Amino acid sequence: MLSPEKEKIKKLKKKLRIQEKKNAEIRDQMATQRTVFANERTLMAYLRTAMTISAGGFVAIKLSDDMYLEVIGIILIPIGIILAAYSFTRYRHKQKLIEGHNQDYRPTSHEHERAHHNRYGSESPDGLP
Template sequence: MSDADKELIKKLKKKLKVQEQKNAEIRDHMAAERTIFANERTLMAYLRTAMTISVGGFVAIKLSDDLYLEIIGVILIPIGIILGVYSFVRYRHKQRIIENHHQGYCPTSHEHERAHSEMLEPGENGKQTSA
């Protein structure tokens, strides 16, 4: 294998390493976005359940002539309201955790990665170069 081929392979390996770093950063960013969307979907599920419980209680009160169904309706309405409030509190708490984790995450820049790899590779005379 000629020196030109070896140099070409070395350059391709460097490009591949940089591309893998870019892919890792994109993958991490997409994971954070998926987490945010999952939290929002959970909020929507809680709210949908809370509304269903409250509407069920309202229907039990309005369409019933029986006392026990009216009592069940009176119990279901506050349960639905409490669940709705709980869902907002839970969503906000989880959102803060996600934001704090996202702010604490600092991906390695490509320039920093390249500078580090060049410093650690052997120089022309077989010794490591220093910055």
């Protein structure tokens, strides 16, 4: 038989292991959320740049009397449109990769399984609500 003090230490170590596991799962979920936000920030940066390039093209066409500035404007407008289209396709591709990672996620504790189900709406393997 273990002494009461050793039994208490054993229970405490078990609680700590469980808490460390929960903390690791929370860190993983937060990392996924940070990745989603980073992907959205990147999309916004691409769109901001595309709008600036297109606006520069319009300004070059409307405000210039020189032919070479009009040509530059005519070139800049499609570049901005192409960049905007590229940004959407890039964003969607990265978002699908992130969603694939979320589908592969398997919680290792019941609390996190419920939290994952509530957050992402996926069916839990154990049928938990």
